[in-house]
Every structure is written in C-alpha cells, then in structure tokens.
Amino acid sequence: MPLTPDDRRQLYRFMCLSRAVEDAAWALAGQGRLVGRLYTSHGQEAIPVGAAYALRPDDVIAPMYRDMGMHLVRGVAPVEVFAQYMGKRGSSNAGKDSGLHIGDMARGIVGMISVLPDSLPVAVGVALAFKLRREPRVALTSFGEGAASTGAFHEAVNMAAVMKVPVVLVCENNGWALSTPPEREFATAAIVDRAPAYGIPGVQVDGNDVEAVHAAVAEAAARARAGGGPTLIECLTMRMRGHSIIDPADYVPRAQLDAWAARDPLAGQRERLAAAGLWDDAREAALQAELRAEVDAAVHAAEAMEDPLPGDVHTGVFAA
Amino acid sequence: MSTGSAMRTLTYHEAVREALWQAMEADPAVFLMGEDIAAYGGVYKVTAGFVDRFGADRVIDTPIAENAIIGAATGAALVGMRPIAEIQFADFIACGLDPLVNMTSTIHYRWGQPVPLVVRAPAGATWASAGPFHSQSPEAWFAQIPGLKVVMPATPADAKGLLTAAIRDPNPVIVLEQKYLYRRLSGPVPEGEHVVPLGRAAVARPGRDATVVAWGSMAFKALEAARMLADGDGIDVEVVDLRTIVPWDRDAVLASVARTGRAVVVYEAHRTAGFGAEVAATIAEDGFADLDAPVVRLAGLDTPIPAHPVLEAAYLPDEHAIADALRRLVAY
Numbered sequence: 001m002p003l004t005p006d007d008r009r010q011l012y013r014f015m016c017l018s019r020a021v022e023d024a025a026w027a028l029a030g031q032g033r034l035v036g037r038l039y040t041s042h043g044q045e046a047i048p049v050g051a052a053y054a055l056r057p058d059d060v061i062a063p064m065y066r067d068m069g070m071h072l073v074r075g076v077a078p079v080e081v082f083a084q085y086m087g088k089r090g091s092s093n094a095g096k097d098s099g100l101h102i103g104d105m106a107r108g109i110v111g112m113i114s115v116l117p118d119s120l121p122v123a124v125g126v127a128l129a130f131k132l133r134r135e136p137r138v139a140l141t142s143f144g145e146g147a148a149s150t151g152a153f154h155e156a157v158n159m160a161a162v163m164k165v166p167v168v169l170v171c172e173n174n175g176w177a178l179s180t181p182p183e184r185e186f187a188t189a190a191i192v193d194r195a196p197a198y199g200i201p202g203v204q205v206d207g208n209d210v211e212a213v214h215a216a217v218a219e220a221a222a223r224a225r226a227g228g229g230p231t232l233i234e235c236l237t238m239r240m241r242g243h244s245i246i247d248p249a250d251y252v253p254r255a256q257l258d259a260w261a262a263r264d265p266l267a268g269q270r271e272r273l274a275a276a277g278l279w280d281d282a283r284e285a286a287l288q289a290e291l292r293a294e295v296d297a298a299v300h301a302a303e304a305m306e307d308p309l310p311g312d313v314h315t316g317v318f319a320a
Numbered sequence: 321m322s323t324g325s326a327m328r329t330l331t332y333h334e335a336v337r338e339a340l341w342q343a344m345e346a347d348p349a350v351f352l353m354g355e356d357i358a359a360y361g362g363v364y365k366v367t368a369g370f371v372d373r374f375g376a377d378r379v380i381d382t383p384i385a386e387n388a389i390i391g392a393a394t395g396a397a398l399v400g401m402r403p404i405a406e407i408q409f410a411d412f413i414a415c416g417l418d419p420l421v422n423m424t425s426t427i428h429y430r431w432g433q434p435v436p437l438v439v440r441a442p443a444g445a446t447w448a449s450a451g452p453f454h455s456q457s458p459e460a461w462f463a464q465i466p467g468l469k470v471v472m473p474a475t476p477a478d479a480k481g482l483l484t485a486a487i488r489d490p491n492p493v494i495v496l497e498q499k500y501l502y503r504r505l506s507g508p509v510p511e512g513e514h515v516v517p518l519g520r521a522a523v524a525r526p527g528r529d530a531t532v533v534a535w536g537s538m539a540f541k542a543l544e545a546a547r548m549l550a551d552g553d554g555i556d557v558e559v560v561d562l563r564t565i566v567p568w569d570r571d572a573v574l575a576s577v578a579r580t581g582r583a584v585v586v587y588e589a590h591r592t593a594g595f596g597a598e599v600a601a602t603i604a605e606d607g608f609a610d611l612d613a614p615v616v617r618l619a620g621l622d623t624p625i626p627a628h629p630v631l632e633a634a635y636l637p638d639e640h641a642i643a644d645a646l647r648r649l650v651a652y
C-alpha cells in the first residue's frame with residue numbers, strides 16, 4: 001500500500017515530535033530533572049518512526065532504548081514519556097525502572113531492559129505465539145549493530161529462521177557501539193551479510209530515509225504475515241549525540257558527524273514533501289509551534305505528577 | 321604484605337588502576353579484555369591510558385559478547401596467560417554466567433588444570449538512580465559456585481591489594497569493584513607491591529559492644545554508622561570488613577562475635593539467600609555460646625533495585641538503618 005500524502009506528512013510529524021521531545025528531555029536531564037541516564041535517537045529518528053508506522057495496531061514491538069519514535073507512533077503521549085523519564089508514580093515503570101523502558105501490552109509494546117539485546121529472543125517468542133495461534137500479526141524488534149555481537153542475537157535469529165516465525169528484525173547501525181566502531185564489533189562489511197547464513201531474507205536501507213525504512217518494514221511485515229518468516233533489515237544511520245547524555249563522544253571524528261549532519265532525516269523528509277508540493281513554510285511554522293506547545297504542556301503536566309512513595313518499593317514483585 | 325614502600329593517599333579508583341598497571345608492568349602474561357576499555361578507558365575510566373602504555377595487544381576492546389569474553393579469558397588462562405576480563409557492569413556477567421558456572425569453575429576439580437583468571441566488574445548501587453540493571457550486587461550468585469573466588473574491596477588499599485592477589489591467584493577470581501566508592505573514598509595505599517591475601521577479613525574498627533560484619537560499600541556505610549553511634553550514643557561498634565566473600569574468614573568473624581556478643585550482618589544484595597544468610601547461619605551454629613542477642617541481618621529488599629531516588633533509598637540499607645539496627649541490638 002503506497003503512502004498517501006497524509007501518511008508522508010505524518011511520518012515527518014512523528015520525526016519532528018520525536019526530536020522535540022528528545023530536545024526537551026536533553027535539556028531537562030542537563031538540569032538534573034530526570035531520573036536515570038538519557039539516551040536519545042538524535043539523527044536516527046527515521047528508523048523507529050518509519051518502522052512502527054509500517055505496522056498494524058495489533059502487531060507488537062520490542063524496541064531498543066533509542067526508539068522514541070516507535071513509542072510515539074504506537075500512541076504513547078509525550079506526557080507519558082516525560083513522566084517515565086521523571087520516574088513518576090503514575091508512569092509506565094512507576095519509578096522502578098527508568099529510561100525508555102516503557103512496556104504496555106495493551107499497545108503492543110514490550111518494555112526493554114538494559115541488557116543487550118534481550119528483547120530480541122522475546123520478540124521471537126511473541127511471533128511464535130502468533131504463528132501457533134494462526135493470527136495474522138507480526139512482532140518487530142530493533143537493536144544496535146553492537147548488540148548484534150551477542151550470543152542472544154545469534155540464538156534468537158537462528159531460532160526465528162528455523163521456526164519461520166513472523167518477526168521483523170531491525171538493526172539500527174548508527175556507526176558506534178558506545179566507543180566501539182563496527183569494524184571492532186564484526187568482521188563482515190555489514191550486518192545484513194549475515195542474513196543468508198541464517199537462511200532468511202536481508203535488506204540494507206538508508207536509515208535516514210523514513211520512507212525507505214517504511215517500505216522495507218512494510219515488505220518484511222507482509223512477508224511475515226504471509227508465513228514467510230523473519231527478515232533482517234539493516235538501517236544505516238549515525239548516532240549524532242554521545243552514547244548517553246554523559247558521553248562527550250570525543251572519539252567520533254568531526255568529519256563523520258558533518259557528513260551525516262548534511263543528511264538529517266527530518267530535513268530530508270521536509271525537502272521531499274516540499275518538492276512534492278505537500279509542505280511549505282507556513283505548515284512548518286504551524287507544526288513547530290504546535291509541537292513546542294505540546295511538549296511544554298507535557299513537561300509541565302508530568303512534573304505536576306506525584307513522585308513514588310517509599311512503600312511502593314515493595315509492590316509488584318509478583319502478580320496477584 | 322607490602323614491600324617497604326611509602327604510603328600515599330589514593331582514591332579507590334586510582335588504587336584499582338595502580339594494581340592493574342603494576343601487574344601489567346610486572347608480568348607480560350597479564351592482559352586486559354573488555355568492552356570499550358582501550359582508547360575509551362572503560363565506562364568508569366579505570367583503564368584510561370593503558371592502551372598507550374601497553375598497546376592494543378594487551379588492552380583489547382572486545383565486541384559486546386560477555387559469554388565469549390569470559391570463555392575466551394578461560395582459554396587464554398589455560399595456556400599460560402593471565403587474563404583480566406572487565407565486564408562493563410556486574411549485572412551483565414549474567415550474559416557470561418554459563419562459562420563461569422559450568423566450565424571455568426570446574427576445570428581444576430575435574431582435570432587438575434589451574435585457571436588463573438580475573439573477572440573485574442563495577443558492582444553495587446550508586447545511590448544515584450542507576451536502576452535495576454546497573455546496581456546489582458551479585459556476590460551470592462558466585463558464592464554458590466564451588467571453584468570461584470570472590471572479593472569485594474571496601475578501601476583503596478584493599479582495592480589494590482586484593483586485586484593484586486587475585487591476579488596472582490591460580491584460580492578464577494571475581495573482583496566486584498564498588499562503583500559507589502570509586503571516586504568517593506580516598507585512603508592510604510602503599511606505593512610499591514601490595515598484596516592483601518585472599519580470605520582474610522579486616523577489623524576496620526575495633527569496638528566492644530557489637531559487631532557489624534559487612535563488605536563492599538556496606539563496610540563503608542557501617543563505619544559511618546559506627547562513628548555516629550560512638551559520637552551520639554556512646555555505643556562502641558566493631559566493624560569487620562569481610563573483604564573476601566569466597567573463601568571467607570569465619571575465624572575473624574567468630575572471634576569478633578566472641579568479643580562483643582552481638583552481631584549485625586549488613587549487605588546490599590537481596591536479603592533472601594544473600595551471602596549474609598551464610599554468615600549469620602555460621603555465627604548461629606558456631607558462635608552460639610558467645611551470643612547475647614539473636615544475629616540480625618540488614619540487607620537490600622527482595623525486590624529489583626528501583627531507579628527513583630525515593631525507592632532506591634527505601635531499597636538500600638544506609639548508615640542510619642545500620643545505626644538503628646545496632647541500637648536495637650545493644651538494647652536487646
């Protein structure tokens with residue numbers, strides 16, 4: 001199904017919302033107003049947005065810690081994001097965990113943990129259940145190129161391939177795994193080179209092109225839904241900030257940042273929309289004003305929420 | 321056991337660095353492997369500058385692969401190397417637990433080959449919202465595995481001396497460095513060779529009225545509690561810093577309890593089946609005649625370690641909780 005003009009504008013809007021939320025979060029973290037450490041998707045917003053937008057509402061995502069856009073597309077409101085970042089009592093993790101570890105099966109979101117990439121085998125299990133129940137649903141999980149060095153990656157992808165479960169595997173290759181470049185994580189030229197070794201289709205896309213990511217995920221999801229099993233999608237992008245807010249990332253060459261700055265995914269989509277006559281300065285000004293207001297209101301609403309109470313520490317270890 | 325060398329004041333972090341540096345200088349078989357440890361110097365910068373001095377062959381950045389790091393370190397140890405593996409956070413040793421549990425720990429028992437290997441990892445809570453996956457204190461996981469030694473230094477001098485002993489030990493040794501103390505705690509450290517034998521506790525503070533047995537950050541907190549009680553309550557607390565979890569110094573603990581007649585065991589790991597349960601049971605079994613009050617455990621809760629500061633504070637024992645426990649014990 002080709003993207004309608006409205007879809008194409010929505011993709012742009014979600015990327016802009018993601019950027020606005022993360023810019024605000026960055027500022028709040030710098031002021032010590034967030035709980036825990038902040039990791040953002042600056043520069044790679046096209047991947048979570050494009051990927052999540054290609055799914056159906058009853059599909060399930062198991063995102064990684066930079067996937068702000070996936071949460072937003074699934075309907076997580078900015079106020080929920082800030083409440084989570086502030087560890088508020090009414091947030092997804094209620095202050096028990098932090099970061100973008102939001103989980104909500106009602107909206108098909110598997111909450112991640114820090115240990116990499118532990119959501120990957122879990123996503124395979126979600127997909128296995130869909131297959132066993134013959135439901136036309138898919139699971140999508142995302143992970144960094146560094147996380148693909150783990151045994152968990154290999155076991156999960158191999159099992160997914162053997163069982164032909166409906167899972168979409170999205171690698172966000174952003175050039176760095178903390179301070180480690182890809183050539184010290186793997187000896188092949190690309191992550192996607194592994195796909196044939198697992199016996200599954202693989203495709204590499206420009207991770208800064210939201211429509212290309214969307215197309216690749218839509219195709220993989222359609223194949224999975226039709227019983228065709230997993231697909232490995234490698235999205236090439238660049239981590240434009242430090243690994244986390246406390247990482248100055250002085251190991252990243254200036255030239256690499258400059259080259260990728262010229263390929264900003266938001267600017268790229270805006271220019272494409274403008275060229276197609278779907279966007280102009282007036283729309284842009286209105287959108288930015290709207291997002292600023294939405295994010296400001298979300299920050300204020302989240303800050304007004306109640307903090308956890310000491311006794312909350314005991315609750316929830318077991319389900320009733 | 322220090323060979324006539326001057327004392328300087330170092331942070332805990334500097335002391336760890338010095339032990340590693342001196343071991344690298346002294347023995348070409350010693351090498352480091354781990355994630356982001358070379359040019360980046362590790363997430364806590366423990367190995368900053370090492371690659372410039374010792375080269376990329378001895379300060380090796382690995383892929384994100386804890387299972388392979390620990391397994392490969394084991395293999396290198398079998399053929400005469402002295403690997404020191406850094407796991408970025410102790411929580412992630414879970415991804416490399418299988419070789420430790422089933423392979424590395426059983427080799428000497430099964431076929432007589434020593435495995436001189438050190439796994440270093442920053443462990444413990446930070447009192448700074450590190451949350452469930454960057455705060456754990458996993459000493460009891462390893463204490464259940466015969467064949468692994470476990471140390472948890474609580475002072476800069478011990479951070480150097482125990483790590484040096486671990487590197488020279490012919491067995492796999494897990495060194496759980498206390499990230500809470502890295503830059504918070506300074507103390508005198510011998511400049512030259514400094515070895516603290518594994519398996520010996522230290523009386524960190526002598527006292528008459530009650531014994532606190534603690535390790536890692538909790539030994540630090542117990543000393544604060546002891547100072548508070550000495551100043552404010554006239555209670556004279558003896559703090560026994562266990563230092564080594566496996567093998568642990570029963571004699572020192574029982575001797576202290578024989579002097580004071582009262583014991584609190586403090587640990588920040590989860591209470592149930594934590595290592596403090598072993599210590600408390602041993603005191604009850606072998607020190608019963610010396611006890612004037614039941615042995616008390618004070619520990620982390622049986623919950624994941626929460627992120628929000630309000631919840632984290634509710635999870636962790638602190639100096640006030642330790643002092644309260646001691647007041648109650650002395651009044652028993």
Ligand SMILES: Cc1ncc(C[n+]2csc(CCOP(=O)(O)OP(=O)(O)O)c2C)c(N)n1
Binds near residue numbers: 355
């Ligand atoms: C099993 C495990 N080992 C180490 C870490 C510490 N760590 C957190 S993020 C990270 C780098 C991940 O890089 P990548 O997978 O490429 O994702 P990116 O941060 O670049 O998006 C590391 C080493 C971890 N979280 N889990």
Ligand SMILES: [Mg+2]
Binds near residue numbers: 144146173174175176
């Ligand atoms: Mg990466």
